[in-house]
Amino acid sequence: KQSRKIDGDKVDLAEQSLLNKLIRHSLVRNRNQVEVLQRDPTSPLYSVKTFEELRLKPDLLKGVYNMGFNRPSRIQENALPMMLAQPPQNLIAQSQSGTGKTAAFSLAMLSHVNPANKWTQCLCIAPTYELALQIGQVIEQMGKYCPDVKLAYGIRGNRMERGIKLQEQIVIGTPGTVLDWCTKYRLIEPKKITMFVLDEADVMIATQGHRDQSIRIHRQLTKDCQMLLFSATFEDSVWRFAEQVVPDPNIIRLKREEETLDTIKQFYVVCKEKEDKFTALCNLYGSLTIAQAMIFCHTRKMAAWLTANLTKEGHQVALLSGEMTVEQRASVIERYRNGKEKVLVTTNVCSRGIDVEQVSLVVNFDLPVDMDGNADNETYLHRIGRTGRFGRRGFAVNMVDSKHSMDIINQIEMHFNRRITKLDTSDLEEMESLMS
Template sequence: MKDSDIAPHTNKMYVKNEAAGDRVNKAEQSLLNKLIRCSLVKNGNQVEVQQADPKSPLFSAKTFEELRLKPELLKGVFTMGFNRPSRIQENALPMMLAEPRQNLIAQSQSGTGKTAAFSLAMLSHVNPENNWTHVSKRSYTPFTLPLKTVSGVFMSACLCSVERGIKRQEQIVIGTPGTVLDWCTKYKLIDPKKITMFVLDEADVMIARQGHREQSIRIQRLLNKSCQMLLFSATFEDSVMTFAERVISQPNIIRLKRVEETLETIKQFYVLCRRKEDKFIALCDLYGCLTIAQAMIFCHTRKMAAWLASRLIEEGHQVSLLSGEMTVEQRAAVIERFRNGNEKVLVTTNVCSRGIDVEQVSLVVNFDLPVDMQGNADNETYLHRIGRTGRFGRRGFAVNMVDSDHSMDIIRQIEKHFDKKITKLDTSNLEEMEEMTI
């Protein structure tokens, strides 16, 4: 097939409509990652620490014993199977437990142990003999798991609902910003002046909702200036830092040094097609010629993903389908089945483009190329998609289906952005297919 054989340039209105696609909801993606994590993420990024007081000695803990935790907490940590602090824990916990108390803004992705870190800090500051709230944690959704995963010894209660008129005596309260604000102001169930630690988790997810951002600021204004402030976020976008600076004064800052993800272990190709049926034929040729452990195929819309999954099942492939109309729990179950090898092919939209590590994935196919709302190459999504293969230093393949002049232009934009050539591939040529694996 020649370059001239592909379909003509796609009109702009079609591009913009398609670009809406199956967009990732940050809150749902964060919860999905929590549900499917079975172990700590090994992050290759180095940690950069910026201290509020540069003269203060920098201290990190390589063992939990160095933190001088209460014996009951240390026992709980070891009982849960934590042998040594993760990277975020060894840098953040000494700051969170220091006297005098220090404020902290920390960047840490889901699965790196940050929940256990601030839970240990919460539990360390709690005095069980005082029957009032010491610690308040804000989350974008009521979530009672964090404290239970560390130790139940000092956990009095994690509240997701309250009975009106009854003053809260629990030492630790967890809730959404709106609910906790009501407890402090409308129902007078919590005295904000007695709160000694204020934790904002998943800040990048939470501030995406205008109401949560403003509610958190209102709560912060009710607290004593001596209240310890902790903020955690997976990303340090400008909006996150602007928000953090409004609610936290003189913070220590822990951030991940930016390391560009390498594509050296991933061979990238593109295949010229005319329509979706040609894409499907090329996909079958590709799958028939390669020794593939597992494959992930990305489509732009739910409709296309459903059509492709149905066609592959008709061809006898073991296929699972993942898209945005499914609940988070349903998506987690599908990913778990795929990870366990129950299905060899996962057809998905962007809901699975990031944060999902499956060691056996050797092939990623962009059945539809990722584009932004303007119809240009979405380079970040492309990186996250093809990054599902080539994991853990293994070799992987990424194949892009090109069905128009516009799609070819997207390929050129991606090549320019990553300064890496994407090789043309003829899936009907068996000899060429064999050479690609060398």
């Protein structure tokens, strides 16, 4: 598994993705702008505001409503008409977890298949076993009223009898198993696949083997097969891969919400050592009537120390760190989201992908730095972007305990072209006036 080591805790991309899916029962309300680049700019661009406009089969529409979706999300408004268009159109879409993409391509697959044909028509690959199961659950729920549409999981441990052809119209799996089913065991006739979905492309290509297997699967398919590729990020490597796999694509990019710092007030507090930081934190917390706070630490050890001390002070604190299983982390986030704990102490593992609407304070107990000890601006943005979400006001407070950390504050100010105001947490009046 490839992971990036940041802040003394590993960020595993596939785990991160699964975590996001586990904690997102509902769509994130998204005010982002959606950019759509059409392959054929002359064809009318059309988006939908209701699921009825898509003219889905009644059983499928019933499944969609049964899942609690009452209207399409931003990405669905634009992506679904393209995915369901006749003749079929290829699509590359950038969207974070929680924007409704899994539901969108699940709907596309379910509406694409011909239930009368007892062979595999739609193929979807995801980077891990768990992600494949997650997608499958969405399809099973959505296709609840379509009894003739069957689904098979091309995942490790799912042994199939050789020499027979699968009758399931939809197969979801991981690249290695799916490739074996197409080539070695011939359970799937690749030339009969008419829709190919590649999810989490950025995670997929971070694993060398997966990247090659995906390309080998893709080579088996016909030129007419509809290709849909999704990725949360669009770095150059993802683009190059997407261009290899998706000819003549329509492109949808969801502009990222995190990049706005307009609603976040940023401060720094000068401290000596961790005990001093802790006092500042307690003052801060005491003087603000805060809905919920997130506190970022550099190491697991510091996070554990801080959690123990805050608990002693009588705060309800949840702790997230990298040695926990994905399920444990999901349950901590769920409790925090439901307001059972007001403070979440975490290492960097959790700076991405946690949308809790009521977070109004983010504290960098330790400032985010990269391998060379310089400011890690992207991580800073991710962290403080947890507050001020959905157009609300938020506060970010940075603890400065050395000349080096003051330099980092200056680097962050330069990078974002925003001033970070000095805050004296022992002066309650000043604090109240600044933070009002």
